[in-house]
Amino acid sequence: MVRFRWEQKVIRIEPTSYFEAKREYSYGDVEVDSELLELFRGYRVRATSNFVIESTVSPRPGATFEHYRCSGVFERLIAWLRQKGVAGSKPLHTLRKEFGSQINLKHGLYSASRALRHGNIEVTAQVYVDKRDRAAIGLGHLLKAKEQSIVPMHPQAADSIRSSQAKS
Numbered sequence: 001m002v003r004f005r006w007e008q009k010v011i012r013i014e015p016t017s018y019f020e021a022k023r024e025y026s027y028g029d030v031e032v033d034s035e036l037l038e039l040f041r042g043y044r045v046r047a048t049s050n051f052v053i054e055s056t057v058s059p060r061p062g063a064t065f066e067h068y069r070c071s072g073v074f075e076r077l078i079a080w081l082r083q084k085g086v087a088g089s090k091p092l093h094t095l096r097k098e099f100g101s102q103i104n105l106k107h108g109l110y111s112a113s114r115a116l117r118h119g120n121i122e123v124t125a126q127v128y129v130d131k132r133d134r135a136a137i138g139l140g141h142l143l144k145a146k147e148q149s150i151v152p153m154h155p156q157a158a159d160s161i162r163s164s165q166a167k168s
Helices: 034-046 071-083 091-107 109-115 121-128 140-145 155-167
Strands: 002-005 010-013 028-031
Touching (some): 002 034, 028 109, 071 091, 091 109, 091 121
Antiparallel strands (some): 002 010, 010 028
């Protein structure tokens, strides 16, 4: 179940009579942009039940199978994703991967792993996060500033290195 913590700007994932996660580490807080929170506040103001997103499908506490009250919302989202060019058999999963990749790009792998609710960072690194940028951070200019302190390589050593690089 999702609980909004408006002041902390997080959505809390926690067990309820309607929801139980597959794994214990799936529970916790997910930080959310202020703009998205405002969208959800609008839904909450109009809600006539305990749920932020309303549905004509009733919840089924204790169901032993996956039961989505908001399957209509998912269907509309999937149609929108397809219109935007998201292909493949699992467009919601593609959206989740993109979310993780964007978090990684801006805040790093650890933050992406936490936001995706993974049990360990390896899952995030191997499956979810796309590497889009070069990993070099531009320290070469520090060497140029002190060229006079760099000892030139002996010409024979340089030839040996070039020769071994050409073979590999």
